[in-house]
Amino acid sequence: xxxxxxxxxxxxxxxxxxxxxxxxxxxxxxxxxxxxxxxxxxxxxxxxxxxxxxxxxxxxxxxxxxxxxxxxxxxxxxxxxxxxxxxxxxxxxxxxxxxxxxxxxxxxxxxxxxxxxxxxxxxxxxxxxxxxxxxxxxxxxxxxxxxxxxxxxxxxxxxxxxxxxxxxxxxxxxxxxxxxxxxxxxxxxxxxxxxxxxxxxxxxxxxxxxxxxxxxxxxxxxxxxxxxxxxxxxxxxxxxxxxxxxxxxxxxxxxxxxxxxxxxxxxxxxxxxxxxxxxxxxxxxxxxxxxxxxxxxxxxxxxxxxxxxxxxxxxxxxxxxxxxxxxxxxxxxxxxxxxxxxxxxxxxxxxxxxxxxxxxxxxxxxxxxxxxxxxxxxxxxxxxxxxxxxxxxxxxxxxxxxxxxxxxxxxxxxxxxxxxxxxxxxxxxxxxxxxxxxxxxxxxxxxxxxxxxxxxxxxxxxxxxxxxxxxxxxxxxxxxxxxxxxxxxxxxxxxxxxxxxxxxxxxxxxxxxxxxxxxxxxxxxxxxxxxxxxxxxxxxxxxxxxxxxxxxxxxxxxxxxxxxxxxxxxx
Amino acid sequence: xxxxxxxxxxxxxxxxxxxxxxxxxxxxxxxxxxxxxxxxxxxxxxxxxxxxxxxxxxxxxxxxxxxxxxxxxxxxxxxxxxxxxxxxxxxxxxxxxxxxxxxxxxxxxxxxxxxxxxxxxxxxxxxxxxxxxxxxxxxxxxxxxxxxxxxxxxxxxxxxxxxxxxxxxxxxxxxxxxxx
Numbered sequence: 001x002x003x004x005x006x007x008x009x010x011x012x013x014x015x016x017x018x019x020x021x022x023x024x025x026x027x028x029x030x031x032x033x034x035x036x037x038x039x040x041x042x043x044x045x046x047x048x049x050x051x052x053x054x055x056x057x058x059x060x061x062x063x064x065x066x067x068x069x070x071x072x073x074x075x076x077x078x079x080x081x082x083x084x085x086x087x088x089x090x091x092x093x094x095x096x097x098x099x100x101x102x103x104x105x106x107x108x109x110x111x112x113x114x115x116x117x118x119x120x121x122x123x124x125x126x127x128x129x130x131x132x133x134x135x136x137x138x139x140x141x142x143x144x145x146x147x148x149x150x151x152x153x154x155x156x157x158x159x160x161x162x163x164x165x166x167x168x169x170x171x172x173x174x175x176x177x178x179x180x181x182x183x184x185x186x187x188x189x190x191x192x193x194x195x196x197x198x199x200x201x202x203x204x205x206x207x208x209x210x211x212x213x214x215x216x217x218x219x220x221x222x223x224x225x226x227x228x229x230x231x232x233x234x235x236x237x238x239x240x241x242x243x244x245x246x247x248x249x250x251x252x253x254x255x256x257x258x259x260x261x262x263x264x265x266x267x268x269x270x271x272x273x274x275x276x277x278x279x280x281x282x283x284x285x286x287x288x289x290x291x292x293x294x295x296x297x298x299x300x301x302x303x304x305x306x307x308x309x310x311x312x313x314x315x316x317x318x319x320x321x322x323x324x325x326x327x328x329x330x331x332x333x334x335x336x337x338x339x340x341x342x343x344x345x346x347x348x349x350x351x352x353x354x355x356x357x358x359x360x361x362x363x364x365x366x367x368x369x370x371x372x373x374x375x376x377x378x379x380x381x382x383x384x385x386x387x388x389x390x391x392x393x394x395x396x397x398x399x400x401x402x403x404x405x406x407x408x409x410x411x412x413x414x415x416x417x418x419x420x421x422x423x424x425x426x427x428x429x430x431x432x433x434x435x436x437x438x439x440x441x442x443x444x445x446x447x448x449x450x451x452x453x454x455x456x457x458x459x460x461x462x463x464x465x466x467x468x469x470x471x472x473x474x475x476x477x478x479x480x481x482x483x484x485x486x487x488x489x490x491x492x493x494x495x496x497x498x499x500x501x502x503x504x505x506x507x508x509x510x511x512x513x514x515x516x517x518x519x520x521x522x523x524x525x526x527x528x529x530x531x532x533x534x535x536x537x538x539x540x541x542x543x544x545x546x547x548x549x550x551x552x553x554x555x556x557x558x559x560x561x562x563x564x565x566x567x568x569x570x571x
Numbered sequence: 572x573x574x575x576x577x578x579x580x581x582x583x584x585x586x587x588x589x590x591x592x593x594x595x596x597x598x599x600x601x602x603x604x605x606x607x608x609x610x611x612x613x614x615x616x617x618x619x620x621x622x623x624x625x626x627x628x629x630x631x632x633x634x635x636x637x638x639x640x641x642x643x644x645x646x647x648x649x650x651x652x653x654x655x656x657x658x659x660x661x662x663x664x665x666x667x668x669x670x671x672x673x674x675x676x677x678x679x680x681x682x683x684x685x686x687x688x689x690x691x692x693x694x695x696x697x698x699x700x701x702x703x704x705x706x707x708x709x710x711x712x713x714x715x716x717x718x719x720x721x722x723x724x725x726x727x728x729x730x731x732x733x734x735x736x737x738x739x740x741x742x743x744x745x746x747x748x749x750x751x
Contacts, residue, residue, distance in 0.1 A: 121587060126594050130641045131587075150641055182747050184740075185583050185644045309635035 002175040007137030008037035008168040010175050011101065014144040016044060017177040020072050022063060022434055023047045024056040028076020030116060031103025033168035035074075048434070048463060051455035053080050055427040057087025058453070061096050062431030065414045066389060068222070070097040070151045070159075071431065077103045078116030081162070082123065086421060088158045089127040093418030094243060095216060097156035099147050106166040107135040120162045129157030137170030141177045149180035154188025155307040156220060189306055192323040192331060199319045200278075200302045201335045207276035207300075209344045210236045211267070213259060213288075216243035216417075217281010217306065217325050224410045226329035227280065228252070233333055235340035237348055239267035241282050242402055245413040250386065250406035256348040261287045261552045262399040265359075265561060266351030268552060271296050272559040273347075279303045281325045284315045285418065294557035304328045358563045359549050364404055370543040371519055373400040373472045379526050380442055380470060381405045388440040389414060389432050393425030393449030396478035399548045401444040423452030426469065430456060433465040440468065440530070447473040447499050457509040460535045468529050469506075469537045474544045475499055482547050486565065506537035517541035575604075575651045576630045577727050580619040580637060581611060581644040581736045588642050592619065595636050601625055605658070607724030611736060616644065618736075622725050645739045649729060656727035660705035661687075662696045662712050663719035669694065675715060682708045693718060 005013070011034050015023070023045060027035045038047060050056035053075045060071030075084050081102040091098045105114040121133050130150045132143055143161060151159040204210065218227050224247055231238055231248075237256040238248055248255050257264030259271075268290075271277070277299045282288070289295045292314060301317040303310075304325050311320040321328050363374035377400055381388075386406045391414040392398040398415055407413070414432045416424040429443035450471055460467055477495040484492050506513035512532055516525040516539070529536045552561045582588050589608060596603055604622040611618035623630065630648050637646045666689065668675045679686060684698035698708050705722060729735070 122590065125587070125591055126598065182750060183641065184743060184747070186641045187743075307639070309632070309639050311635075313632060313635070 003173065004171055005175050006033065006037065006168065007140050007163070007170045007172060008033040010137065010140040010172055011144065011163065011168070012037045012041050012045070013175065014141050014177055015072060016041070017179070018144070018148045019069070021045055023072045023074055024050055024060045024063070024431065025074030026050055026053050026056055026076070026080060027074070028080045028103065028116070030077035030105055030165050031074060031080070031101075031168075033165065034101070034103065034163070046434075048430070048459060050427065051458050052453065053083035054086055054423065055453050055456040055459060057084045057098070057100065058090070058421070058424050058427035059431035059434075059456070059459070060098055061087060061091055061424075062391065062414050062428030063435045064091075064096050064098060064431075065428075066411055066432045066435035068097075068220070068411070070099050070148055070156075073098060073100045075100070075102050076116065077105055077120070078118045080116075081120040082118055084160075085124060085127065088124055088160065090416055090419040090421045090424070091158040092127045092129070094416065095156050095220065096158065097151040098158040099144075099151050100158060100160045102160065102162050103168070104133065104162045104164045107164045108166075110135075110164070120160065124160045127158070128160050131160040131162070133162040133164070134167050135164045137167040137172050140167070140172070141175060142180075145178060145180035146183065149183065150186065189324055190308070190322040192321060192328050194331070196319055196321045197328065197331045197335065200321060200332060203276055203300050203302060203319060204234060204236075204278070204332070205337045205339075208341075209270075209274045210234070210276040210278060210341065211271065211274045212236050212238035213277055213279045213282050214238050214240040214244040214247055215280060215282020216241065217304070218244055218247040219281075219410055221281060221306075221325040223280075223326035223329055224248070226326050226333065230329050230333045230336075233338050234336055235342075236278070237341065237345050239263070241285070241288055241417075242415060243413075243417045244282060245402055246407040246410050249408050251408075254345070256345070257352070258403060259288045261290070262403065262548050262550065264352070264403070265355040265550050265563065266348040268550070268558040268561040269351060270347055272298070272557070274299045277301045279305070279317070280329070281305065283310045283313070286314075289315065290552045290556055290558040290560075294559070355550065355563065363400070371517065371522055371540055372543050372546055373397055373474075374404050375519075376470060376472060376522065376526070376540045376542065377401050377404040377444060379523055383523075383526055383530055384440050384442060388412065388442050389436055391415065391425055391429040391432055391441060391443040393443075393445040394420045394422045395446045395449065396482065396546070396548050397444045397446045397472045399479075422449040425449055426453045426460070427456045429467045429469065430460050430463070430465050433467050434463075441466075442468045442470060444470050444472060446478060447471065447475060447497055447502070448477045450502065451499075454505065457506055457511055457537070461510040465535055466533060467535050469535070470526075470529075471502055471537060471539045472542050473499065473502065473539055474542050474546065476544060478546070479548070481545070485545070485547065486553075502537070502539050511535050511537050513537040513539070515539040515541065573624050573626055575622060575624050576627070577649050577651060577654050577656065577725070578619075578621045578623065578630070578634060578637070579647045579649070579727070580621070581646075581739070582617050582619065582640075583642045583644065584610070584615050584617045585642050588617070588640075591640055592637060592643070595633060596621075596623070599629065599633060601629065601633065605725045607726050613736065613740070616736065620725055620727055644743075645736065647735060653730055654727040655730060656701075656725050657699050658702055658705060658725050659697065659699040659723040660709070661721050662698075662709065662717050663693050664696065664712060664715050665718060666690065666692060666694055668715045678708070678711050682711070684708060
């Protein structure tokens, strides 16, 4: 029990009690007292000064995605806090645990349009799991404990605490920290219903063409071993969502590829031929389902889900199993019959062959023309031996990277899924590197997204983070251009980008950088980047109008997936 | 098919909760026909009664999202048939219409309303009941010209015996005990 400490010191001490070792932030007037308290703790907590609050919050997201603990972010009042909103919305959509602390004007000034005042609590309400404004310093330890509990439990999410300047300077009579383990009105996880497990086991044992849909929940629940055991006992093939990528090693024999709008051919076509879908920690996002009315009409559905609001939200399921995925999978594996589905899996491999011949080979092994995005991704994946953490920005490069990068380990994919925030790549990469200092972090970023947060190159260089940035430059806002090509008669309305000299800019920040545009130099450039002991930006000039295929057009059924502009699917 | 649903929410009595609850309605473009919030029978716990006109599917999904809110204890939904409810209305009429004829007095008596205030200028009539009853009275009184009128939100209780909140709190206390 400490006596007579300031609210700001209480903030830092509370964060230390929660095991926080890294804070991403940007100071300002309303949060100076907290930064002053932080000054005495430089040895115990690493503060990363970003160059823009959006950089700070995406870095906190990258950090949280890799190590599973809540990312912590500081910002000042007014514009500092509003600059966090994009990242908070991103974390909300992708269930990323964050605790954001914003400074606020003194409590007597609230509501007077004071300097740098904004109603952060009001603005962030729709995009936070919980938020709270602290105007009485005595509440600080209890509220911070509550914040961490809420952010990290159940379905994780972002929490925002708005601390008024007078609460920060207030002297607390006593400080004692108690972690929060329960809140009366909040049930993070329901116990697994054993009857539902039995219902599921029956369906699984009887099914002839089952498919597991692997989502983010497997990683959040740390259930990678449990899902492998389940798949290997039942012999059921598994396809993954973008956020479930790397939960199952790429080379696992039961891994049949990616679901979704730009996923693999087999999983999309065969979803509508399956007789049972087992969704584990995935929410049937519209990118995955395509047209809902024609999604898996012949299949019974089991859904392992921790958030009750996700059950039957979009797709009606037959056996919802509420609760933690790890526990549910363990129970299922115990009771289910050992089995094999060799003939069913052969169908996926047949699709893989078709996809390879029509799409993949020219994407990753092109023989002529400019370097393709897929080619660059394949080479980086090979040269990092499938052990790297892959970060992406948003757009064509994101889809190509998710399709062609390969993984041996879980928690190796850091990408903005639900919100699709451009500019995510550079800051998320720096956060990921801090969370996993011993792993190689490679980031695939497009020329559009790069320019949205390039100021964070400075942060990377300052902290000597050996991030490898691969800028796939096609001088276009690629994904939008593709849609304009396919659906808007090539009317390229404002998607052509007039780009700066990215190599010069990176060098200006003090980062080693180079450019490659010829196929014969690609491998050596990538090797040089990987061998370099510090951060490196490699600009790869790629084919300007490459399209990402396969594609399930918006509003179409997953079985209408297009292999190319010309080839429509055979049903 | 749309029909009237009454959504009951029990929550902790914290600032900002009304906002967090109503943004879920706004987001889905669900109109709030009526909203009442006040302290429930258990101190520290607020009760919200919100009336909407929607399909059951949409109400089910909305209720699941409301239940997710950290400070919300429990959310229920019922059709109007499953609940006993009432609203209150107040009407301000000029006092001159009391003199001379008993017509105003008869209207007040036969509709089960009461006069709760009389001044030299105006009288205030109060009536509680169903919306169509308060509306009927309004139409009758408007002959004399209603100077001011207000209608309250709806309050409702379920037709079943149990007070669901205390059941829920008992269960919750048991669960939390087991965790410790």
